[in-house]
Amino acid sequence: xxAPSVTTSTYREAIRAAIREALQRDERVFLMGEDVGRxxxxxxxxxxxxxxxxxxxxxxxxxxxxxxxxxGIGAALNGMRPxxxxxTVNFSLLALDQIVNNAATILHMSGGQFNVPLVIRMAxxxxxxxxxxxxxxxxxxxxxxxxxxxxxxxxxxxAHGMLWTALEDPDPVLIFEHAGLYNMEGELTPGLxxxxxxxxxxxRAGRDVTLIAYGGTLGKTLQAADELAKDRIEAxxxxxxxxxxxxxxxxxxxxxxxxxxxxxDEGWRSVGLSxxxxxxxxxxxxYELDAPVARVCTxxxxxxxxKHMEDAALPQPGSxxxxxxxxxxxxx
Amino acid sequence: MARKxxxxxxxxxxxxxxxxxxxxxxxxxxxxxxxxxxxxxxxLHLYIGEEAVAxxxxxxxxxxxxxxxxxxxxGHALARGVDAGAIMAEMYGKVEGCSRGRGGSMHxxxxxxxxxxxxxxxxxxxxxxxxxALADRMRGLDRVTACxxxxxxxxxxxxxxxxxxxxxWNLPVLxxxxxxxxxxxxxxxRSESETDIALxxxxxxxxxxxxxxxxxxxxxxAATMAASAIRSGGGPxxxxxxxxxxxxxSMFDPELYREKAEVEEWKQRDPIDAFAGRLxxxxxxxxxTLAALEDEVAGEIASAVDFAEAGTWEPIxxxxxxxxxxxxxx
Numbered sequence: 285x286x287a288p289s290v291t292t293s294t295y296r297e298a299i300r301a302a303i304r305e306a307l308q309r310d311e312r313v314f315l316m317g318e319d320v321g322r323x324x325x326x327x328x329x330x331x332x333x334x335x336x337x338x339x340x341x342x343x344x345x346x347x348x349x350x351x352x353x354x355x356g357i358g359a360a361l362n363g364m365r366p367x368x369x370x371x372t373v374n375f376s377l378l379a380l381d382q383i384v385n386n387a388a389t390i391l392h393m394s395g396g397q398f399n400v401p402l403v404i405r406m407a408x409x410x411x412x413x414x415x416x417x418x419x420x421x422x423x424x425x426x427x428x429x430x431x432x433x434x435x436x437x438x439x440x441x442x443a444h445g446m447l448w449t450a451l452e453d454p455d456p457v458l459i460f461e462h463a464g465l466y467n468m469e470g471e472l473t474p475g476l477x478x479x480x481x482x483x484x485x486x487x488r489a490g491r492d493v494t495l496i497a498y499g500g501t502l503g504k505t506l507q508a509a510d511e512l513a514k515d516r517i518e519a520x521x522x523x524x525x526x527x528x529x530x531x532x533x534x535x536x537x538x539x540x541x542x543x544x545x546x547x548x549d550e551g552w553r554s555v556g557l558s559x560x561x562x563x564x565x566x567x568x569x570x571y572e573l574d575a576p577v578a579r580v581c582t583x584x585x586x587x588x589x590x591k592h593m594e595d596a597a598l599p600q601p602g603s604x605x606x607x608x609x610x611x612x613x614x615x616x
Numbered sequence: 617m618a619r620k621x622x623x624x625x626x627x628x629x630x631x632x633x634x635x636x637x638x639x640x641x642x643x644x645x646x647x648x649x650x651x652x653x654x655x656x657x658x659x660l661h662l663y664i665g666e667e668a669v670a671x672x673x674x675x676x677x678x679x680x681x682x683x684x685x686x687x688x689x690x691g692h693a694l695a696r697g698v699d700a701g702a703i704m705a706e707m708y709g710k711v712e713g714c715s716r717g718r719g720g721s722m723h724x725x726x727x728x729x730x731x732x733x734x735x736x737x738x739x740x741x742x743x744x745x746x747x748x749a750l751a752d753r754m755r756g757l758d759r760v761t762a763c764x765x766x767x768x769x770x771x772x773x774x775x776x777x778x779x780x781x782x783x784x785w786n787l788p789v790l791x792x793x794x795x796x797x798x799x800x801x802x803x804x805x806r807s808e809s810e811t812d813i814a815l816x817x818x819x820x821x822x823x824x825x826x827x828x829x830x831x832x833x834x835x836x837x838a839a840t841m842a843a844s845a846i847r848s849g850g851g852p853x854x855x856x857x858x859x860x861x862x863x864x865x866s867m868f869d870p871e872l873y874r875e876k877a878e879v880e881e882w883k884q885r886d887p888i889d890a891f892a893g894r895l896x897x898x899x900x901x902x903x904x905t906l907a908a909l910e911d912e913v914a915g916e917i918a919s920a921v922d923f924a925e926a927g928t929w930e931p932i933x934x935x936x937x938x939x940x941x942x943x944x945x946x
Contacts, residue, residue, distance in 0.1 A: 314754065340754065346784065351743040351777035358747020361732060362682070363755055366747075381774070385737050386744060394725035395716030396938035398732065430939050454941035 293472035295443045295465045299329050299405075301472075302447040303367060307337050310365055313451060316343035316352055317369030326371045327407055327466050353379035353404065357387050357456075360402040365451055370406040373422045373460065387456040388431030402457075403450045408436075409462040409500045409550055410598055416586035419594075421550040423460045423499065424557030427527040434527040435481050436460045436499035440470040442525060445479030452478055460527075462500030462550075484531040486538065490518035493608050494538040496561055497548040498524035501599050505548050508604035517612055527557060535561065536568040543574040544611045548599050553581035578607045630895050631909070633675070633832050637667040637888045638913050640691040643700060644863075646917050647690065647707065647721075651867050655924075656707045658720045659736075663691035665862035668887035669794050670695040672835025673762060673855075676790070676843040680730070681760045684745040686794075687722035687736035688861075692764055698726045700916055701923030710927030717930055718938075738799070739772030741765060742791075746778050749787035749852075760846050762790045762839075767856075768799025770816060771807055779820040779854075786851035790842055791817065793854065794829065796861045801873035817854035829859030830887045860885075 293301070306313045315330060321344040324331035334342040345352040349370060356368035370376045376383070383404070391399045410419035427434045433455060437443040443461070450457035487502065488509050497505035502523050509519040520538050524530065539545045545565050549558035562577045583597040644662045651660050663670065670691040677683070677696075685692040693703055698714055706713030707721050715725045715734070723734035732748065735741035745763035752759045769775050770793065782789045793813055797804050804811050817824035823845065827838040835857060842853035860882040864871050871879075895901035 348777035354743020355747030358744040359751040362748045362751035364751045392938045393719045397727040399941045
């Protein structure tokens with residue numbers, strides 16, 4: 285048996301391929317959002333799809349987040365499998381009513397009669413000097429809400445496979461694509477198909493400390509782990525992948541082995557995703573801990589424009605490694 | 617836009633319209649009574665005074681069409697054919713309710729009747745209706761989505777976004793704006809720079825006109841004309857149905873914002889009395905027929921209450937059911 289061959293792809297190309305395959309596979313699938321057609325997508329994810337599939341299935345919308353997200357919900361309720369692209373998480377706030385009050389509630393509120401098989405994709409995150417209004421990380425805010433699922437692909441395979449799985453899901457799935465990842469290159473496993481979207485993955489094995497990250501911070505966290513290895517600290521790195529549901533079992537199993545944990549989140553620290561992960565560790569394996577859980581989050585400021593200030597506001601490999609050293613007690 | 621006078625209804629049809637309006641009226645009166653008795657809780661918004669709107673519009677729809685309604689939707693649900701017992705059980709919070717007791721008064725759902733809620737965020741149902749219509753268009757189905765909302769929704773951004781997209785994409789939506797003049801306690805003239813709602817909708821390049829919402833035949837005719845045009849590919853149509861709610865906004869409303877005289881004046885135009893009068897004048901209704909009709913309706917409502925009373929509570933173990941689907945969809 286030969287190992288499956290691999291091809292090189294960017295994160296962007298992996299998503300585009302996944303959308304194209306979904307459109308070919310299922311006539312109920314269509315893509316709609318701002319500038320997804322003629323422009324080719326704000327991040328060029330959907331470039332070429334309009335020419336290939338036509339304007340009925342690659343739908344440019346007005347700048348009306350609430351109605352095109354709500355229309356996605358309505359179309360999903362009525363037999364279609366829409367992929368709605370909200371250009372960035374920042375603009376998704378204009379559609380929050382539809383996501384929270386309709387997509388997330390209708391199945392439960394209708395006593396199980398109406399499910400909403402909708403996929404919403406959006407770019408998220410900071411790090412590109414686009415200042416406060418274009419640098420939000422609201423994954424944690426959405427992960428707060430029962431009734432939707434929230435995933436954050438951090439690898440090329442997940443960028444491709446998670447969309448497939450999300451489209452097969454009978455309920456709304458939000459996919460957060462960190463804008464800093466679109467140019468990332470890597471290996472895409474051919475014929476991958478749908479991937480599990482309920483479990484975290486151990487991206488690097490280690491025995492001394494568990495570093496928990498997702499999406500845009502996974503790469504920085506793996507860099508931090510490389511740094512730590514030079515000091516003979518073997519960090520285990522967990523990629524959460526799914527933010528709702530959270531795979532508590534994988535987190536607890538790792539922390540129970542390493543006895544130390546650092547949670548990395550590009551969201552703000554207060555009342556956020558990192559607080560939830562920390563709480564689950566404390567609730568689930570408090571007596572396994574040899575040190576308090578540490579967190580590396582974005583500084584509690586609107587993200588500034590100037591590069592040195594923005595860099596200082598965000599989790600970085602150095603700050604992640606420093607937090608890990610502190611937890612391990614080696615002091616670096 | 618001027619429209620010709622409504623055509624006279626046939627005898628049987630006229631009585632059927634009257635009966636539907638009386639069903640809603642008596643059902644709502646029973647709800648008020650049951651609310652006072654503590655059987656129904658939460659928010660309760662009664663449709664009394666507005667019956668001609670729901671009954672008239674529903675005449676234009678087929679079973680394959682869909683309805684998206686508001687939080688004042690008992691009348692829409694009844695007129696659409698949702699079982700009165702299932703609606704009453706829903707308000708009791710019983711598992712036999714049309715939403716298993718999960719939704720209550722404001723969130724009636726019935727997949728068999730293609731009744732897609734019961735939406736309690738003002739304006740929140742419009743984008744859904746646009747999407748339902750988009751799906752029908754993309755699937756090549758000759759169906760209409762009727763979307764009810766109050767004039768208060770006109771102030772919401774979602775209204776304008778929905779008007780624009782429905783018109784831009786030529787989608788089969790019948791927008792039914794129930795203009796009862798008050799958004800809770802805020803009069804239209806206190807909230808809109810332009811109070812001609814049909815004119816606003818027309819600004820989105822869709823046929824739109826005002827209709828006397830106290831006249832069930834006028835509503836039926838307008839809705840039938842609009843639905844027929846929509847089915848012929850005419851894109852979205854907009855009816856501004858001018859009506860009035862005789863009761864307070866909800867059970868908690870002291871009605872400080874309107875004069876009693878105004879309410880009394882509108883009650884002189886009671887859609888049921890007016891239509892019954894027309895039927896009598898045409899010799900299609902007499903005291904005995906009306907009494908029989910009332911008896912029949914009273915029986916249906918008594919059965920609905922019995923059904924709700926006899927209903928059961930959903931087991932608490934089921935609390936988390938249907939947060940997510942239990943089986944994957946095909």
